[in-house]
Amino acid sequence: MSTALHNTAAIAGIGQTTYSKCSGVSELALACEAVSRAIDDAGIEPGEVDGLVTYTLDSSDEVEVANSVGLGDLTLFSQINYGGGAAVGLVHQAAMAVATGSAKNVVVWRGMNGRSGKRMGQGVSGTIISSDIIHWSWYMVYGMLTPASWIAAFTTRYMHEYGATSEDLGRIAIAQRKFALNNPNAAGYGRPLTMDDYLASRLVAEPLRLYDCCQETDGGCALLITSVEHARDLRQKPAVIRGVCQASSRGQEQMTSFYRDDMTSLPEMELAARQVYAQSGLGPDDIDAACLYDAFTSEILVQLEAFGFCARGEAKDFIADGALEIGGRLPNNTHGGLLSEGYIHGVNNIAEGARLIRGTSCNQPEGVEHVLISSGVGVPTGAMILGQA
Amino acid sequence: MNASRIKPPMTEDNGWWWEEVGRDRLPIQRCTACSTLRHPPRPMCPRCRSMAWDFIEAAGRGTLFSYTVLHHPQFPGYDYPLTIAIVDLEEGGRICTQLVDCERDDIKIDMPLEMFIHEDADGFKLPMCRPAA
Ligand SMILES: [Zn+2]
DSSP states (O other): OOOTTSSSEEEEEEEEOOOBSOOOSOHHHHHHHHHHHHHHHHTOOGGGOOEEEEETTOSSOHHHHHHHHTOOOOSEEEEEOSGGGGHHHHHHHHHHHHHHTSOSEEEEEEEEETTTSOOGGGOSSSSOSSSOHHHHHHHHTTTOOSHHHHHHHHHHHHHHHHOOOHHHHHHHHHHHHHHHTTOTTSTTTTOOOOHHHHHHSOEEETTEEGGGBOOOOEEEEEEEEEEHHHHHTSSSOOEEEEEEEEEOOTTOOSSOOTTSSOSSSOHHHHHHHHHHHHHHTOOGGGOOEEEOOOSBTHHHHHHHHHTTSSOTTOHHHHTTTSTTSTTSSSOBOTTOHHHHTOOSTTHHHHHHHHHHHHTOOTTOOSSOOEEEEEOOSSSSEEEEEEEEO | OOOOOOOOOOOTTTHHHHHHHHTTOOEEEEETTTOOEESSOOSSOTTTOOOOEEEEEOOOEEEEEEEEEEOSSOOTTOOSSEEEEEEEETTSOEEEEEBOSOOGGGOOTTOEEEEEEEEOTTSOEEEEEEEOO
């Protein structure tokens, strides 16, 4: 178990663009704006950035961003695979670089025209989103092409085994929409959601409805990671990385791990949980707030179980009385999350995690010491715990 | 409907499977060293690392492990609502396929199913399932 990634690096800068349904600019422009703002937020010069990390799905090469933003010498450049499964993995790369001295100031980003350009919700037909084309073909041939369809197959079995209902999923969508009502950059801003609205929304991939599915968003989000020591001297309150990891487990496929005996748990997320708890010396009782990956509402239920906030099958009971809301046991995605702020592939959830440590969330709970953040669900993934300096 | 479904690209690792389906058989890859069945097909046995394999022909009996009924978005070449089934095969192993000839309210987890080989108008064949007779 790595201890080198415990209290070694911190998130020292956050940059984000406006999130919209039509940016009118290129994905490179979104990436540059987000990266530039993260640098300014931290209060360093572009020439001090020596590492860049993004998604394999991002269309902007590191050097194109570097040339636009005016960066200098780079000693780390890296891209992480598996869609939203990459999210925390970007920070993991950055923290490893900082811990080893491979780079001192690393910016990680995702910039995407996720609504006006390539819409992931429209499926993998046409442009294949992965080189793993044979893998996808087993599902494409049947018309099972969308993230919603893959997650729905797990959700059906989960609801069958544990008695979770549509109302349980609706509670998650509504809780996060409430947060978005206080976030002017959120898609859900000014758009309250009731249980009646939720239940009346159209079916997408049973049992998932429209409001079980995340946004499709144009926007960019970036984070600057540096050593804790350096972060203390910079402009913002550091969000210290207590532990960070990637995780993939036996029988893992990209979104279609249908062949394990059990389809109601997430072995890879349980592996991520074991790692970040061991690295940090913390447990679920120490976590005050979370930004759990929420491309679909049902992903929250199974993650609450994977991270040990409740026993298997009991997440529906855990959330029944507002546990994920302000004043609840675990305020989750206080910016609105992917469901109600926007889908910047999870980087925006990490940004909120850092804001929760700074104390600057638009829905700031009191006394947040530790925040848990996860990467994509159903894919090779990862997790991170942030804490106070 | 003129559009046809998306066809799987064929390589050494999956082409043989589709060829067998084209002969109206439902194959399950089998490691010849340790007899472990595996699906989807891959070049090496994860249990013993043998790269030698053959296949068995599944009887086509199974049960419904999970499913989803797809409504949106809708792609040319497919009929909606489209029911995708995750089926536990009697021989062992699991397959992702389409469930047909079943009313929405009659779809039940663990229901017995029978696999069959469906042929599209363009002659492409693929396994599907329906409620067991
Ligand atoms: Zn074998």
